[in-house]
Each structure stands twice: as C-alpha cells, then as structure tokens.
Amino acid sequence: MARTKEDYRTLKGSEKAAIFMLSLGEEQSSKLFALMDDEEIKEISQAMANLGTINSSIVERLFVEFAEQLSSTGSLVGTQSSTERLLLKALSKDRVDMIMEEIRGPAGRTMWDKLGNVNETVLANYLKNEYPQTVAVVLGKLKADHSARVLSLLPENFAMEVIMRLLRMEAVQKDVLDGVEKTLRTEFMSNLAKTARRDAHEMMADIFNNLDRNAENRFMSALEERNRESAERIKALMFTFEDLIRIDMAGIQVLLRSVEKDKLGMALKGGSDAVKELFFKNMSERAGKMLREDMDAMGPVRLRDVDQAQAAIVVTAKELAASGQIVISEGSAEDELVY
8 A cells, every 4th residue: 555645744764765765766866875884775775675655745745845846756666676776776786685685574684683582492492393404494594602502402312403404404495494484474585595505514613612511512422423524523613723822821831741742833834923922932942942943944834734733733622621631711701811
C-alpha cells in the first residue's frame, strides 16, 4: 500500500533523505553518495531499501520542505535491488556488497546477528533437537566465543557429530537454512550460500580456543580417536609460535631447557622481532651470541623447515603447559604479566 500525504508527518529524517535521493535519479544521487561516509550511506540505504511505494504527494511535500520548487516526479518504489543499483554507480562493488549485506534482513540485521544475541543456554536447548548438520551451519556462522559456549552445553556425543560436520562442511544447504529460517522467523541474505567460507580447521581452532580446558580436552580426545590428522591441524592452529610471547620469563627459561638449540635457531629465523627478543633476553650473553652466530651461519632457509621447527617448539610449549611446568596467559587484562 502506498504511503499517502497524511503519512508524511511519520517519516523519519533518513526516510525523507532516501525519498529525496531516489527522486533525483541515479546520476545525481551517485554524486551525493560519493560525498558521504559509510555510516551515512548505510543509514540512507537501509531507509531506501524499506521505503516501498511512495505516493507522489509525499514527494511533492518533501520538495517544498526542502525549499525546492520542483514538481512531483511520480510515485517511487524503493527496493533492495534499486538501492544496490544506485550505490554501484558511486561505490566499488566490494563496498556495496558490504553495505547491502548489513541492510538485508530485518531492520538491517542478519539472522546470524540475531542468533549472536541469543543466550547460549537457550540456543543450545534448541539446537540439541536439530540435525547435527543444522547445528554445524549455525555454529559456523556465529562468533567463535559464542559457538564455544553453545558447543560446551550440547550433549557430548552430539557435539562430536557437530564437530565432524563442521570439519567436512563445504557449502550451506538451502534446506538447512530454510529450517533455521522457519524456526527463528527471520530472513536470510540472498547471497548467504555464496559467502566464502573460512578454512574449517581455522574455524574449529577459534572455537576450541574459547572452550574451557576440560571441554577442550574432552572434545580433542574424542576427535583424535576419529580423525587424528584434523585434531593435530587444529592443535597447531590454536597456538602459534608468535603466541609464545604469552609465556612469562620463567616459563621461557623452562622452554629453553626443553628445546633443541638447532631447532630454536631455525624457528627464530622466521620469528617476529618480539619473539626473538623474548628468547634472547632470557639467555646469557654468551648463549645469545652463539645462537645468533648459528643463525647467521644457516644462511637462507626453507620456509617449510622454519614451519616445522616452530611447530615442534609450539608442541613442546603446550606439553609443558599441560603438565603445569609453564603458564600460558590467555591474553586478557586479568592475565597481563607485571614485572
């Protein structure tokens, strides 16, 4: 139903701006969009996409309000398609895609935004009655910390089924999306299935990093029994060589006594300055000088050899942490080290 002249007083400022932009036509509106920042574009685009049919009397009154002596250009229809087409006249496709992704869905929010605000207990209670593939789709779209909390509340055997499907998931099935859509009574972005997916092991590493230690050990042990290769890849991604800066000075000294010097030199060849400084300042001057000389003598090294050396040291650090010999801080303000 078209909005009439009587509805004019209920229009918001962003809606008036959207009507005005639509009435100017693509060429002129594109010049105005080019002068706006992202927040302004998002606000006007959201209003524009939800306008529906605008009666010509509203357009006429709007122009009077703007002190423009223009006649009505006829009824206007604001849709997502017309909004996207107009934006493409002024902005890059990547920027337009980002803006349209945010405004598709109710009130500019996607289904995944809404799910991210659902209490984890409520969401887990719903998901435990769904197919593991459905749960995998949902957890794969949520932020890692929220997914971790939900995963830890699911029955253990069921959670493992979800993890296995997350590792194998290649595309989001429409029937699964439709099931979630019906239950949550919301909309999906039209290009949801086309969204480039993250590496499954990276995604699972983020989720596992946010699990408490007991839940992490429980799920990792079960995963090792079913897919040891995936488990090892996730372990490696959960803690990198650069993360060694989260170990205190005493812990680094314990680690130094536990790693082979040739592997340490190889690993540090590809390490950041921060990690190099961390190790060298925990060595004696003589030991540090010898290690630097050994590293210089290596000359150019293969990246694969560096990666293998770093991985070996990371595994050693994790084993030492698991046995309580060193402590790896979580990186939060509460875990910040004070010397």
